[in-house]
Amino acid sequence: MSPIQQALKEHFGFEHLRGGQQQVIDTILSGHSAAAIFPTGSGKSLCYQLPAVLLPHLTLVISPLLALMKDQLEFLHSKGIAAASVDSSQDRETTNRIMQQVRNGELKVLMISVERLKNERFRQFISQVPISMLVVDEAHCISEWGHNFRPDYLKLPFYCQSLNIPQVLLLTATATPSVIEDMSRKFNIDKKHITVTGFYRSNLDLSVLPCEEDEKPQALVDLLCNEANLPTIVYVTLQNTAEQVAKHLQHHGLNALAYHAGLDSDIRQNIQQQFMNGDVPCIVATIAFGMGIDKSDIRRVVHYDLPKSIENYSQEIGRAGRDGHPSYCTVLANKSGINVLENFVYGDTPDPQSIQWLLESIFDEQSASGLWEVMLTRLSRDSNIRQLPLKTLLVYLELQQVIQAKYSYFADYRFKHIASESDILLRFPEQGKHAERRQFIQAIFNCSKIAKTWRSVDFDALWMGYQAERSRVVSALDYFHEQGLIELESKQITDVYQVLNSPEITHDHQVIAQELSQLFKQKEHGDLNRIQTLINLFESPSCLSSKLASYFLDHDVPNACGHCSVCRGKVATLPSPYLDDVEIEKINHWLKPYRQAFSKHEKSQQWTLSLEAQTRFLCGITTPLSTQLKASKMDGYGKLEQYPFAQVRQWVESCI
Numbered sequence: 001m002s003p004i005q006q007a008l009k010e011h012f013g014f015e016h017l018r019g020g021q022q023q024v025i026d027t028i029l030s031g032h033s034a035a036a037i038f039p040t041g042s043g044k045s046l047c048y049q050l051p052a053v054l055l056p057h058l059t060l061v062i063s064p065l066l067a068l069m070k071d072q073l074e075f076l077h078s079k080g081i082a083a084a085s086v087d088s089s090q091d092r093e094t095t096n097r098i099m100q101q102v103r104n105g106e107l108k109v110l111m112i113s114v115e116r117l118k119n120e121r122f123r124q125f126i127s128q129v130p131i132s133m134l135v136v137d138e139a140h141c142i143s144e145w146g147h148n149f150r151p152d153y154l155k156l157p158f159y160c161q162s163l164n165i166p167q168v169l170l171l172t173a174t175a176t177p178s179v180i181e182d183m184s185r186k187f188n189i190d191k192k193h194i195t196v197t198g199f200y201r202s203n204l205d206l207s208v209l210p211c212e213e214d215e216k217p218q219a220l221v222d223l224l225c226n227e228a229n230l231p232t233i234v235y236v237t238l239q240n241t242a243e244q245v246a247k248h249l250q251h252h253g254l255n256a257l258a259y260h261a262g263l264d265s266d267i268r269q270n271i272q273q274q275f276m277n278g279d280v281p282c283i284v285a286t287i288a289f290g291m292g293i294d295k296s297d298i299r300r301v302v303h304y305d306l307p308k309s310i311e312n313y314s315q316e317i318g319r320a321g322r323d324g325h326p327s328y329c330t331v332l333a334n335k336s337g338i339n340v341l342e343n344f345v346y347g348d349t350p351d352p353q354s355i356q357w358l359l360e361s362i363f364d365e366q367s368a369s370g371l372w373e374v375m376l377t378r379l380s381r382d383s384n385i386r387q388l389p390l391k392t393l394l395v396y397l398e399l400q401q402v403i404q405a406k407y408s409y410f411a412d413y414r415f416k417h418i419a420s421e422s423d424i425l426l427r428f429p430e431q432g433k434h435a436e437r438r439q440f441i442q443a444i445f446n447c448s449k450i451a452k453t454w455r456s457v458d459f460d461a462l463w464m465g466y467q468a469e470r471s472r473v474v475s476a477l478d479y480f481h482e483q484g485l486i487e488l489e490s491k492q493i494t495d496v497y498q499v500l501n502s503p504e505i506t507h508d509h510q511v512i513a514q515e516l517s518q519l520f521k522q523k524e525h526g527d528l529n530r531i532q533t534l535i536n537l538f539e540s541p542s543c544l545s546s547k548l549a550s551y552f553l554d555h556d557v558p559n560a561c562g563h564c565s566v567c568r569g570k571v572a573t574l575p576s577p578y579l580d581d582v583e584i585e586k587i588n589h590w591l592k593p594y595r596q597a598f599s600k601h602e603k604s605q606q607w608t609l610s611l612e613a614q615t616r617f618l619c620g621i622t623t624p625l626s627t628q629l630k631a632s633k634m635d636g637y638g639k640l641e642q643y644p645f646a647q648v649r650q651w652v653e654s655c656i
Helices: 003-012 021-029 046-054 066-078 092-103 114-118 120-127 151-162 177-186 213-225 239-251 265-277 310-317 338-347 352-365 376-383 387-399 421-426 432-446 459-466 470-482 509-538 544-551 584-599 611-619 624-628 645-655
Strands: 034-037 058-062 083-085 109-112 131-136 167-172 194-196 204-210 232-235 256-259 282-285 300-303 327-333 371-375 403-417 448-451 454-457 486-499
Touching: 003 021, 003 046, 021 034, 021 046, 021 167, 021 194, 034 177, 046 058, 046 131, 046 167, 066 083, 066 109, 083 092, 092 120, 092 470, 109 114, 114 120, 114 151, 114 403, 120 151, 120 403, 131 151, 151 387, 167 177, 177 194, 204 544, 213 232, 213 239, 213 300, 213 327, 239 256, 239 282, 256 265, 300 310, 310 509, 310 544, 338 509, 338 611, 338 645, 352 376, 352 387, 352 486, 352 509, 371 376, 371 403, 376 387, 376 486, 376 624, 387 403, 387 486, 387 509, 403 470, 421 432, 432 448, 432 459, 432 470, 459 470, 470 486, 509 544, 584 611, 584 645, 611 624, 611 645
Parallel strands: 034 167, 034 194, 058 109, 058 131, 083 109, 131 167, 204 327, 232 282, 232 300, 256 282, 300 327
Antiparallel strands: 371 486, 403 454, 403 486, 448 454
16 A cells, blocks of 8 residues: 555555545645645545655745634544644633644644745744655635735745745636746746646536516525525625625525625624534525635535626535535526625726835835834725735735835733732832833833723833833733733734835836836726626527636636536526716716815825726725825715726716
8 A cells, every 4th residue: 555545544444535635635645736626525625645754854834824724733633643723712721732732742743824934034944854844725815916915915925935945735626827937936836736626516507597686685585595504604795794695684584694794794604503513504695705714515506696707606506515515506697796896906006106106115114223113004095005905005015125124013012910910019118129121011000001901001111211112012922812811912913124225216216106007007907907808608599507617727627517507508698787878978977076085185185086086986985095085985985886997987077
């Protein structure tokens, strides 16, 4: 019996590997990097779990979600495999214990989020540990041209190199040819080491139901009333739509609940548990619901609103019928939602002047030692760049070697007493070896302002008055918290970067700003194309299953599946909303209060109110600037949200 067969049986209790798994595992164990593009539920995880048992050193796994980490750790523990995670839900003691286990070589698998690698101390620690393999789960997050792009993933090739990790395994269920090419190029993975298994699932029945916007509530009720107790997920775009649709279904006697990121985590957990147990058959959800949901008997997935992309659509319908039994996936489709999807894209493209302002700020605000400290919320407001594209921009600047991430810390600390100030001080006698420590603790109390029950720590006053190092103060507060003497809270995370002062960067902000602006424009163009590709799929005269599979490079499928709406002779033509032309005078009238408010804003001295900013206002797209100007209270805000952004931009240009 080969070592692979032996490990498979001994640790996992399986006799055979599934299609594709053997190829990936052989590639890894022969010392090469690999990529596995397998559909959801087809055993991607085993492609790293089995090699992890056989490889000599640690396998480091990057996972995007805490829920996914916990599921995989439970599975590994159930198989007797030494695995752990370092994550934000842990206390310091747990993290320290796990890091000691890593140092001692006691773990085979360590799971972390990609953000953990931004911490210089963690990078320093992990650089001293021998690592056999880096595994990137949901690896499509690496590519700017894929869906669900996460900027910090862009730095993984750099980390891999700097940590001397010899091989990489990329895992994803949804990667198009361009994304596969992008991922493999970034990690130097040879084409012959990329394994793509079949995407096509014969048990999924796909339907596109053309439907005017006002007809959708009744169409959904008609769809669900037939076998009302089938486990069902209804996907919507917005949180308030989830609430409205769930109420509408309840009104018609259907047992349904809304689920979205705006609910408290314990309420979300409870709703999820009710669905898993079968107590509530129908969940109306934003895409916050689904990742890590391991329910094999979901019989229906309905898209009440258009999904964001083909990748999102395939991921969401992929949650149906994992037990192999027939399941039904229906889209209630029209074109009125396209502009909403496109507006998400346009809102995430920063203005060139915002990028240039940010570059100048980095060099103006750096300390004497070249450190630049930044709070993301404040920087977002000051630069007028939303937080996600701002994170992307900061990563681009790291890759361009303008800045380098050092570490993060909590800017604000506050505490309230469980033991009194005098009781804490009594632990440190005034005389002898503890005298200096007592003076230090007294200084912390002296520099912590009291508001009712909470005290806020003034680090500046501690440094000015007592030369107290911030790190020492935080250590003392942590110690008191661990001893149960105080309750400690920290907020306002601050990221610290090293500014890399190369002369060509310092003198040419404008060129870098233009290059970065172009990158964002390319990304915008790619995201808009994906929306159009989605519409083309839903209006296709060809078999939906076949077309969807070929999008993900699976050509081993029948030309006509026999279980989609096209194969049943129903080619969809999606209704388009009728939109009147808008008079230029009206647009000027709506824009006037916004322009006036901007003229009084501090930025008006150095910035212009761009065409895009005015178009976003009329399309109801929020930006940090529009929030500061209280734009949502103005009559013109969102007046043209149903219109295409490009059309509104033309009208704004005509006004000017």
